[in-house]
Amino acid sequence: MEAQNTRDKQSIQHLYNTVLPALAEQIHQNITPVLPLFDTFGLERVVDTWTKDPAADAATEVSIENGNVQQVGLRLRLEGFQKPGVETFDLAKDLIFKLEYNSYTVGPDKNTNWLEKFYLQRWDKSDYEEVAARWSEELIEELTQRLEKLT
Secondary structure, eight states: OOOOSSOOHHHHHHIIIIIHHHHHHHHHHHHTTTGGGEEEEEEEEEEEOSOOOTTSOTTSOOSTTTTOOOEEEEEEEEEEEOOTTSOOOOEEEEEEEEEOSSEEEEESBTTBOSEEEETTOOOOHHHHHHHHHHHHHHHHHHHHHHHHHHO
């Protein structure tokens, strides 16, 4: 079967099974110094199975298997910030792959695009490093702002 440069089951599976884990590994390396500040953390892949494609058949279930998912991504949860004199808090942060018909965008939310790629375009090391660095910097900024408000 010949690969196509459109959103389909294979292209979504590639992002979900190959790109997201490699990106999660790079992010984990970047945020390792922050992790001891929290009781627990979780970094997981997520799939939006709620958003239907407006052009799709309404009866078709939204899933990777059907190739009609609109978003995949990563979600980080940092729980139980521990520092004497500071109220305990949690942080959560998403990295969203917004899947269009011929390409997809990557960013911290649906409206911010850091990177756009076609489905057949390979991710090179600098792509992983750039996205992970930007995302990690935003996380550190959020943590810093939260601490400034509490102290």
